[in-house]
Amino acid sequence: MLGPGSDRAAENADLKHDNARLKREIEILREEKEILEKRMELVKLEAENVTADLKYENDRLRRENELFRKKLERPSFKLPWEITHLIFQRAIAPCSLMMPDRFSASAWSLNLLTIQRLITVCHDWYQAGISFLYADIAVYWIDQLHALQWTLQNKPELAAKVCSIQxxxxxxxxxxxxxxxxxxxLANLCPKLHHLSVLESSFTPRIQPTSCFPHSS
Incomplete structure (x- = not known):
């Protein structure tokens, strides 16, 4: 039978074993903490790099926007309306030289596309070129006729620019x-309308197409 000394020695051995195990666990936790801290430093560094890249890109876009704004403020973009209108008049082909054609590659369609692109550049160009878009109108589908009527009824300033409708x-x-x-x-809505023609139709309207209206000037 073992005495008290033997029990104490066994307890001491167990304590030493537990202490050694706890030290190993603490060491493992310390190593894991160091790994996590390094990972956090890497994430922080990556976040700083991303922030720096975003700031650089934002500054670049701001500089480009400022440069573009200054270009728009050049005198060439601030021409009087009359001069811009004359320039457009020479850049756009006269509708009298073309026949309305729904095909996208036709001269009429390409000329119309040129006008649409000009008036979308800026507000000043819109004001100078919108009359060219509505001066001579061609209707290819009946739905376009309804849309045209609605537009001219709700925007009399556009109706005042219409000269001919085919x-x-x-x-x-x-x-x-x-x-x-x-x-x-349409005849009542458009005070400058002087030419109205039907190129293709399955019937002859009771109001005969004409090249002159009493109210036209």
Whole structure:
């Protein structure tokens, strides 16, 4: 039978074993902490790099925007409306030299595309070029006619720019009355309208197309 000394020695041995195990666990935790700290430093460094890149890109875009704004303020972009209008007049082909054509590669369509691009450059160019877009109108589909009527009714400043309208769309026979009313409405809406023609139609409207309206100047 073992005495008290033997029990104490066994307890001491167990304590030493537990202490050694705890030291190893503490050492492992310390190493894991160091690894986490290094990872956090890397993440922080990456975040700083991303922030620096974003700041650089933002500064670059700001400089480009400032440069572009200064270019827009050059005298060439501040021409009087009359001069810009004359420039457009020489850059745009006269509609009298072309026949309305719905195909995208036709001279009429390409000329229309040129006008649309000019008036989307800036507000001043829009003001100088919008009259070219509405001066001579060609209607290819009946839905376009309804949209045109709505636009001219709600924007009289555009209706005042219309000089001629040509219809090149199929009008169903049962739509004759509505088409006649639309022609009357367009004639009343457009004070400068002097030419109205129907190139293709399945019927002859009761209001005959004409090249002159009493109210035109």
């Amino acid at each position: 219809f090149s769309c199929h009008i169903p026979t049962d739509g004759a009355d509505e088409f006649d009313r639309t022609l009357e409405s």
